[in-house]
Amino acid sequence: MKTCIYALLLVTTASFTFANFKNESIDRMPSKFDHFDSTMVIHLYHGGGMHYSSKDIYIRFDSCIRVDMLQGKDRVTKFAMTLEMRSNVFSILVKNNVEYIKQKEKSSFANDKATKSICIEINGKKDLYFSSGSSTEIAEKSAADFNKIWEELEKFSLKNP
Numbered sequence: 001m002k003t004c005i006y007a008l009l010l011v012t013t014a015s016f017t018f019a020n021f022k023n024e025s026i027d028r029m030p031s032k033f034d035h036f037d038s039t040m041v042i043h044l045y046h047g048g049g050m051h052y053s054s055k056d057i058y059i060r061f062d063s064c065i066r067v068d069m070l071q072g073k074d075r076v077t078k079f080a081m082t083l084e085m086r087s088n089v090f091s092i093l094v095k096n097n098v099e100y101i102k103q104k105e106k107s108s109f110a111n112d113k114a115t116k117s118i119c120i121e122i123n124g125k126k127d128l129y130f131s132s133g134s135s136t137e138i139a140e141k142s143a144a145d146f147n148k149i150w151e152e153l154e155k156f157s158l159k160n161p
Contacts, residue, residue, distance in 0.1 A: 036061060036086040041121045042093075044153055048133070049114030057157045059089055066157045079159075089156060093120075096149045101130050102139040118149060 038061045047054025047069070056067040064085075065078040098120070115133030119126055130146055132138045138146045 036090045037122050039121075039123045042089065042153065043119040043121070044117070044150060044157075045119075046116045046150075047114060050112045051114070055154070057154060059153065059157065061086065064157055077157075085156075089153065092149060092152045092156070096145045096152070097142075098128060098145070098149060101128075101142040101146050101149075103130050103132070103136050103142070104139050105136055116150065118146065118153075 040061060042057075042059040044057040044059075045054065047056075052072065053068075053070045056069075058065045059081075061081065063078055063080055065076065068075045068077075098118075101118075111134060113134045115131060117129070117131040117133070119130075120128040130138060130142075132146070
């Protein structure tokens with residue numbers, strides 16, 4: 001009986017040790033997805049607050065659609081996605097640790113703060129969602145990754161093949 005308890009304790013301890021082990025020299029693949037799924041939609045949003053404008057960027061398997069709204073007028077740009085482009089987008093997500101980004105509730109509420117968000121949907125369901133706005137903010141340790149993903153994907157959406 002003691003042997004079974006010690007063996008169970010050893011296996012449990014080893015499992016936690018290996019689960020928490022992070023080797024920075026190895027590229028980690030997020031466990032939630034391992035490729036750019038044909039149902040995947042990456043939605044970036046920035047808007048609200050005191051300025052009447054917004055950016056909506058939709059990166060899908062087959063297309064990238066960008067809607068820039070200024071004073072109620074939309075300017076839409078779009079282009080078709082290639083295998084190389086999908087690979088580029090996916091690598092941006094992976095190298096910037098998208099799966100590990102955390103957000104937290106703010107202690108106070110700012111009515112006029114703009115919102116910046118990243119949402120990844122797979123099969124029509126929100127798989128990952130991060131938002132920095134009036135009531136939530138990105139955790140301090142995740143802010144650099146969140147901003148890097150947003151900037152690189154926005155830059156990607158401005159490319160016209």
